[in-house]
Amino acid sequence: xxxxxxxxxxxxxxxxxxxxxxxxxxxxxxxxxxxxxxxxxxxxxxxxxxxxxxxxxxxxxxxxxxxxxxxxxxxxxxxxxxxxxxxxxxxxxxxxxxxxxxxxxxxxxxxxxxxxxxxxxxxxxxxxxxxxxxxxxxxxxxxxxxxxxxxxxxxxxxxxxxxxxxxxxxxxxxxxxxxxxxxxxxxxxxxxxxxxxxxxxxxxxxxxxxxxxxxxxxxxxxxxxxxxxxxxxxxxxxxxxxxxxxxxxxxxxxxxxxxxxxxxxxxxxxxxxxxxxxxxxxxxxxxxxxxxxxxxxxxxxxxxxxxxxxxxxxxxxxxxxxxxxxxxxxxxxxxxxxxxxxxxxxxxxxxxxxxxxxxxxxxxxxxxxxxxxxxxxxxxxxxxxxxxxxxxxxxxxxxxxxxxxxxxxxxxxxxxxxxxxxxxxxxxxxxxxxxxxxxxxxxxxxxxxxxxxxxxxxxxxxxxxxxxxxxxxxxxxxxxxxxxxxxxxxxxxxxxxxxxxxxxxxxxxxxxxxxxxxxxxxxxxxxxxxxxxxxxxxxxxxxxxxxxxxxxxxxxxxxxxxxxxxxxxxxxxxxxxxxxxxxxxxxxxxxxxxxxxxxxxxxxxxxxxxxxxxxxxxxxxxxxxxx
Amino acid sequence: xxxxxxxxxxxxxxxxxxxxxxxxxxxxxxxxxxxxxxxxxxxxxxxxxxxxxxxxxxxxxxxxxxxxxxxxxxxxxxxxxxxxxxxxxxxxxxxxxxxxxxxxxxxxxxxxxxxxxxxxxxxxxxxxxxxxxxxxxxxxxxxxxxxxxxxxxxxxxxxxxxxxxxxxxxxxxxxxxxxxxxxxxxxxxxxxxxxxxxxxxxxxxxxxxxxxxxxxxxxxxxxxxxxxxxxxxxxxxxxxxxxxxxxxxxxxxxxxxxxxxxxxxxxxxxxxxxxxxxxxxxxx
Numbered sequence: 001x002x003x004x005x006x007x008x009x010x011x012x013x014x015x016x017x018x019x020x021x022x023x024x025x026x027x028x029x030x031x032x033x034x035x036x037x038x039x040x041x042x043x044x045x046x047x048x049x050x051x052x053x054x055x056x057x058x059x060x061x062x063x064x065x066x067x068x069x070x071x072x073x074x075x076x077x078x079x080x081x082x083x084x085x086x087x088x089x090x091x092x093x094x095x096x097x098x099x100x101x102x103x104x105x106x107x108x109x110x111x112x113x114x115x116x117x118x119x120x121x122x123x124x125x126x127x128x129x130x131x132x133x134x135x136x137x138x139x140x141x142x143x144x145x146x147x148x149x150x151x152x153x154x155x156x157x158x159x160x161x162x163x164x165x166x167x168x169x170x171x172x173x174x175x176x177x178x179x180x181x182x183x184x185x186x187x188x189x190x191x192x193x194x195x196x197x198x199x200x201x202x203x204x205x206x207x208x209x210x211x212x213x214x215x216x217x218x219x220x221x222x223x224x225x226x227x228x229x230x231x232x233x234x235x236x237x238x239x240x241x242x243x244x245x246x247x248x249x250x251x252x253x254x255x256x257x258x259x260x261x262x263x264x265x266x267x268x269x270x271x272x273x274x275x276x277x278x279x280x281x282x283x284x285x286x287x288x289x290x291x292x293x294x295x296x297x298x299x300x301x302x303x304x305x306x307x308x309x310x311x312x313x314x315x316x317x318x319x320x321x322x323x324x325x326x327x328x329x330x331x332x333x334x335x336x337x338x339x340x341x342x343x344x345x346x347x348x349x350x351x352x353x354x355x356x357x358x359x360x361x362x363x364x365x366x367x368x369x370x371x372x373x374x375x376x377x378x379x380x381x382x383x384x385x386x387x388x389x390x391x392x393x394x395x396x397x398x399x400x401x402x403x404x405x406x407x408x409x410x411x412x413x414x415x416x417x418x419x420x421x422x423x424x425x426x427x428x429x430x431x432x433x434x435x436x437x438x439x440x441x442x443x444x445x446x447x448x449x450x451x452x453x454x455x456x457x458x459x460x461x462x463x464x465x466x467x468x469x470x471x472x473x474x475x476x477x478x479x480x481x482x483x484x485x486x487x488x489x490x491x492x493x494x495x496x497x498x499x500x501x502x503x504x505x506x507x508x509x510x511x512x513x514x515x516x517x518x519x520x521x522x523x524x525x526x527x528x529x530x531x532x533x534x535x536x537x538x539x540x541x542x543x544x545x546x547x548x549x550x551x552x553x554x555x556x557x558x559x560x561x562x563x564x565x566x567x568x569x570x571x572x573x574x575x576x577x578x579x580x581x582x583x584x585x586x587x588x589x590x591x592x593x594x595x596x597x598x599x600x601x602x603x604x605x606x607x608x609x610x611x612x613x614x615x616x617x618x619x620x621x622x623x624x625x626x627x
Numbered sequence: 628x629x630x631x632x633x634x635x636x637x638x639x640x641x642x643x644x645x646x647x648x649x650x651x652x653x654x655x656x657x658x659x660x661x662x663x664x665x666x667x668x669x670x671x672x673x674x675x676x677x678x679x680x681x682x683x684x685x686x687x688x689x690x691x692x693x694x695x696x697x698x699x700x701x702x703x704x705x706x707x708x709x710x711x712x713x714x715x716x717x718x719x720x721x722x723x724x725x726x727x728x729x730x731x732x733x734x735x736x737x738x739x740x741x742x743x744x745x746x747x748x749x750x751x752x753x754x755x756x757x758x759x760x761x762x763x764x765x766x767x768x769x770x771x772x773x774x775x776x777x778x779x780x781x782x783x784x785x786x787x788x789x790x791x792x793x794x795x796x797x798x799x800x801x802x803x804x805x806x807x808x809x810x811x812x813x814x815x816x817x818x819x820x821x822x823x824x825x826x827x828x829x830x831x832x833x834x835x836x837x838x839x840x841x842x843x844x845x846x847x848x849x850x851x852x853x854x855x856x857x858x859x860x861x862x863x864x865x866x867x868x869x870x871x872x873x874x875x876x877x878x879x880x881x882x883x884x885x886x887x888x889x890x891x892x893x894x895x896x897x898x899x900x901x902x903x904x905x906x907x908x909x910x911x
Contacts, residue, residue: 026791027783029665029683029691030809031717032761032769033744035781035796037733038670038679038696039805040755041746045796048773049756076672093674095699119698134676139700412756468750513752519702526703527725536726551728551749627726 042118043074043097051409054079056380056387058100058369062107062129065373069110069129070380070387070405071098078112078127079405081387083373086403092132094125099145099161103129104153104171113158115143117518120162124169136174140167142521146188150224151195159186159200162521162583166200168227178227182220185583188244191224192251197285198222199254201242203439209447209459209591212264217242219256219283231288235281236347238263239293240444241436242281243368244309244320253291253337254283257306257320259436260293260347263457266449270497272299272350276432278306279347280320282340292340293347296320296329296357302431303327303359304424307367313374317392321367321379322359324424324433328367328379330392331357358395363402364388366422378403383419385409417511420504428497434508437495438463441515443584447591451494452477456567459591462584465577467512469554474573474589476558482509520582522625535623538616542608544600544624553578553627562604563588582625597621665691665791667810673803679704690715696722705730770799779804841866841878841893848872849897853880856892 039045046052055073061083062069068081076097080090097116103109110127122144126135141160144167148157156169160179166186168178183202191198200220207215216239221231235242235258244257260277267275273295282291296303304324311318311333318336320329335356343352364381367388371378377390385408389401411419421441424430437444437460447457458474466472466487470480478487488508492500500508519526528536539545547555558572573589581587586594593599597617603610612620670679677699684693693708707722720733729749736743740763746754760772767783777799784793796805841853854865866878880893 026665027767028717030668030783030791030794030807031735032742032763032771032781033733033735033759034668034681035670035794035805035807036744036759036761036771036779037746038681039796041731042679044672044678044805045779047755047757047759047778049753093672093676095672095676095678119702119704121698121700121702123700132674134674513750523725525701526698550726 043116044076049412049414051412051415053383053409053415054385054405055382056369056384056405057382058098059371059378059380059387060101060103060110061371061373061378062103063105064107067107067129068371068373068378068387069101069103071101071112072405073097073099073382075406078110078132080129080132081403081405086389086401088405090132092127092134094134095137096123099143100147100158102147102149102156104149109135111147111149111156113140113144113147115145115161117516120519120521122158122160122163122167124156124158124167126171126174138169138174138176140169140176141165141179143518146186148189148191148198150191151193155195155224157189157191157198159189161185161187161203162518166198166222180222180227180229182222182229183218183232184585186220187242188256190245190247190254192247192285193249194251196224197230197251198224199245199247199256199283199285201245201256201258203240203242205240205445206594207445207586208594209445209457209586212447213237215263215446216240217258219245219254219281221254221283221285221288233281233283233288233290235290236260236279236293236345238446239279239281240446241305241439243305243307243323246309246311247285248311248333248337249315252285254281254285255309255318256281256283257309259305259432261437261444261446261448263446263448266455267451267495270302270428270431273297273302273348273431275495276302276304276436277348278303278322278324278431280306280309280318282337292343293345294336294340294353295346295348295350296322297350297431298354299350301429302424302427303329304427304430304432305422305435308369308379310370310372310377312372312377312392317375319370319372319377319390319392321362321370322424323366323368323382323422324427324435325359325430326362326365326367326381326425327359328362328370328377328390328398329357329359330395330398332395356395360390360398360400362388362390363400365419382422383415411507413507413510414514415507415511417507417509420508421511426492426496426498426500426504432496434463434491434496442580445586445591456565458589459586461576462580463512464515464517464580465552467509467515469552469556469577471556471574475568475570476574481512488512517580518583520580520626522582522622528626529622531619531622532626533623534616535619535621535626538609538612538620539623542606542612542620544606544609544620547575548578560604561588561599562602563590563592563599565590578624578627581627596624600624665809668794668807669810670805670807672805678805707733841880841895850899851878852896852899853878854894854896855880856894 040047054075056070057073058071060069070079076094078092079088082089094114096114098112098114100113102111110129112125115122120142122140122142124138140158141163143161144158145161146159154171156171158167166180167176170177182200184206185203186200187203189200202217205215216234216237219233220229223230238261239258242256242258247254260279278296280294284291303322306320307323308321318331318333346352364384366382367379368382369380375392379388385406386402386404391399421434424433441463443460443462447459449455449457467481472478472481472487480486481488489500489505554575554577559575560571587599600609665683668681680697682695686692695706696704705722707720709717710719712718717735722730724730731746731748734745742761744759748754757774762770764770769781770777771779780797782795786792791809794807797803849871850869851871852867855863864880866880
């Protein structure tokens with residue numbers, strides 16, 4: 001027994017020292033670095049390279065005009081601003097990045113859409129506006145955004161950016177009750193005062209880039225009773241990046257901001273909207289047709305990247321945020337509608353609206369969303385940790401105030417690069433930004449004839465991993481992204497028509513290095529579906545892996561992919577990465593395939609894949625679209 | 628309805644081991660991984676929003692071999708495998724995506740009470756901008772620093788009986804930012820250990836008779852099923868009990884069979900919904 005006692009004493013001594021088990025063992029399984037790693041990778045805590053910027057991206061006013069609610073994307077929260085004191089009086093934490101916000105009629109509940117590239121499953125957070133408590137979380141489509149409440153308040157709609165559909169939510173039941181398929185990448189929506197029509201913008205063309213006669217985004221008009229699209233209203237050829245929409249108070253017109261890419265002519269100059277013009281579509285809701293399309297630029301001065309759009313409380317002025325130029329257009333609304341109905345095509349016309357509009361320079365950078373409280377317009381700037389309040393009194397000026405959301409943080413090189421990517425001040429006459437042809441750094445789905453020697457139409461490339469997968473252009477005219485001869489600086493000089501300085505170029509280099517893919521909506525809870533797993537086997541079996549090897553799914557070499565080219569005698573082209581193939585249609589260097597299966601099954605592309613059964617091809621497609 | 632976590636009585640285990648080790652007698656049944664038993668860590672922000680959860684993998688000897696990170700809706704985010712040196716110290720971790728492609732590698736340097744952390748992605752880019760240093764300031768308390776400045780603090784909160792209850796993550800001044808809760812449900816399965824020291828005799832006799840007793844705690848009236856499997860998945864025996872009242876309960880699952888020495892998997896199902904697993908090692 002003495003020995004037993006000794007052993008016991010020794011054992012408990014070890015325990016006390018934490019050497020046998022206990023705290024030290026638990027802290028081996030849950031090591032001290034675990035939370036830091038998890039929270040930093042998830043974008044929750046800030047570390048040296050990733051300060052927690054606010055990135056205000058949407059705003060709504062309470063019905064009593066007492067409060068503003070601002071969604072702060074990268075801070076994962078909503079800031080409530082007391083309008084009287086012009087200060088934040090509450091912040092509401094969210095489980096993922098907010099993408100949009102709306103409020104019910106009595107101002108008691110907020111509906112905030114959340115989703116991010118890390119975790120793209122979309123949700124609507126129903127929030128008690130007073131306490132800030134999240135009442136419930138309603139699952140909707142991928143990267144849900146732009147929540148819109150029906151006038152009755154009983155139905156909520158969201159644009160599911162990556163799911164290509166609209167969710168219909170029963171507000172009382174707190175659940176999704178229907179999905180309405182719409183055209184590619186729905187981004188913004190607005191509903192008529194009678195609640196009968198939901199107008200939805202599709203932000204990227206869903207066609208072959210070679211469909212040069214019809215290539216354009218559309219505004220979908222959804223019959224909310226039947227929950228079907230009753231009309232697809234195509235905008236002028238080359239229209240894309242429809243990021244903002246509102247409906248006039250009488251419910252007659254939907255007004256949608258967008259760009260027009262004039263892709264049929266070589267990009268040899270910028271003036272007069274030669275490459276891109278920045279426009280507003282006016283859609284006749286009842287008749288489901290385009291009333292007119294209005295250029296917002298001046299002949300010698302662009303106003304790049306129009307985004308959010310609204311009108312003043314008296315309905316006299318239309319206000320448009322210009323993300324690229326950090327300006328706000330103020331346009332006399334009745335006069336605009338009158339001219340638009342009387343004058344033929346205004347999509348490339350500068351004079352007709354010259355006398356009824358003005359622009360004010362904002363102090364926020366990268367404005368995207370705005371909301372009206374009477375004749376005061378509140379504007380968020382994605383790159384500013386404050387908002388602007390613009391009092392609109394007419395075309396002869398406006399007073400601009402600043403309301404702080406939090407302490408401003410110094411830009412890292414990466415953040416400055418992101419800012420430069422969206423900044424038209426680095427472009428001759430501010431016509432466009434890098435973002436114009438590469439919205440969110442991804443392609444605009446258009447063929448461009450770039451301003452380089454002997455250039456022929458080529459499909460715009462995604463900037464994702466451009467830094468890491470040289471060459472960066474189809475024909476390797478730009479062999480790599482960075483440095484003096486890289487595609488970043490040559491893109492600025494050739495497409496923005498200014499010589500880039502290093503304070504522009506170096507941050508862009510950093511930004512490019514850090515681009516990371518979004519979670520594919522084709523994954524099943526973040527994992528390959530059974531079909532995609534079979535597709536992975538086929539990917540290997542039929543030899544896709546040789547030209548598209550993991551982990552970047554490109555060998556970075558030139559191959560003849562069997563894609564015919566009516567404009568270019570070359571046969572071998574850079575092999576693109578397959579990562580995010582789900583969002584980079586159309587495919588091929590000429591963008592002549594809008595569905596990836598059409599290029600996969602080309603006999604000249606892959607002999608093995610061309611012999612697959614329908615099921616095998618479907619599995620292979622599922623795998624590729626999961627990447 | 629949940630199975631309440633109850634950490635195995637270490638004293639019991641030790642006493643059994645000790646007694647049998649000394650007198651060379653028949654059998655010992657014990658929970659294998661003392662330091663283990665961590666099933667899941669749930670991470671919340673200070674408003675209580677569930678952000679992430681992490682599950683843990685163990686080898687047959689109860690050593691932690693990896694973990695999986697999920698979004699709060701169970702969307703898979705990454706799997707992390709753990710690399711150890713010859714002394715069992717973790718030296719690095721490799722995190723991969725759904726397609727087994729490396730997302731990032733975490734290099735871990737351990738020196739006394741200081742951990743240095745460097746997370747590099749597949750392009751060798753330092754994801755955190757600069758390495759992180761984590762210093763143990765006192766028992767269960769750590770400071771997280773970067774470039775010489777403390778940026779966060781974290782504290783492991785234990786219950787009086789040594790169970791990890793929660794980890795608090797604060798700013799340097801102590802303002803709460805995030806917290807993590809810990810599920811140690813595997814710790815509720817206690818093979819043959821029912822009584823606390825010094826009442827070991829009944830346990831000893833039960834074990835020597837080849838009986839396998841599994842104890843657990845239910846917090847409300849529950850139907851419980853306990854099944855015993857071989858490592859290859861073969862069902863050996865099971866025991867069920869209906870309408871067990873709340874409290875600590877024990878089921879005999881060996882059905883009077885003489886079980887061979889070895890490792891088994893026990894599975895406890897509560898009301899046919901919640902399922903808990905653990906490995907049990909029977910030593911003769």
